[in-house]
Amino acid sequence: MNNKLSLLAERREQLVAQAAAQRTALAQSIEPWRTPLTWVDLGLDALRILKRRPVWVVGGVAMLAAMRLNRVGKWLRRGWITWQVVQKLRSR
Numbered sequence: 001m002n003n004k005l006s007l008l009a010e011r012r013e014q015l016v017a018q019a020a021a022q023r024t025a026l027a028q029s030i031e032p033w034r035t036p037l038t039w040v041d042l043g044l045d046a047l048r049i050l051k052r053r054p055v056w057v058v059g060g061v062a063m064l065a066a067m068r069l070n071r072v073g074k075w076l077r078r079g080w081i082t083w084q085v086v087q088k089l090r091s092r
Helices: 002-052 054-067 072-091
Strands: none
Touching: 002 054, 054 072
């Protein structure tokens, strides 16, 4: 029984060392994605805020309409296309 426990302890040591090596390798491979994923996370947070406060969206659209900028139509089209893409990605 004692021999079995020592074998289990050795195996556990090997597995712990292997897990540590895998964590290090994963951290190194994910590092280039850290900044882009941070931006994505911030964007998703902004979308969640807007989803909880739709009055802000309506107010923003009303402000753009009141300003009557020539570029409003172009930005609204871009926003609409973005909205459609987000909805299609959510439906997957």
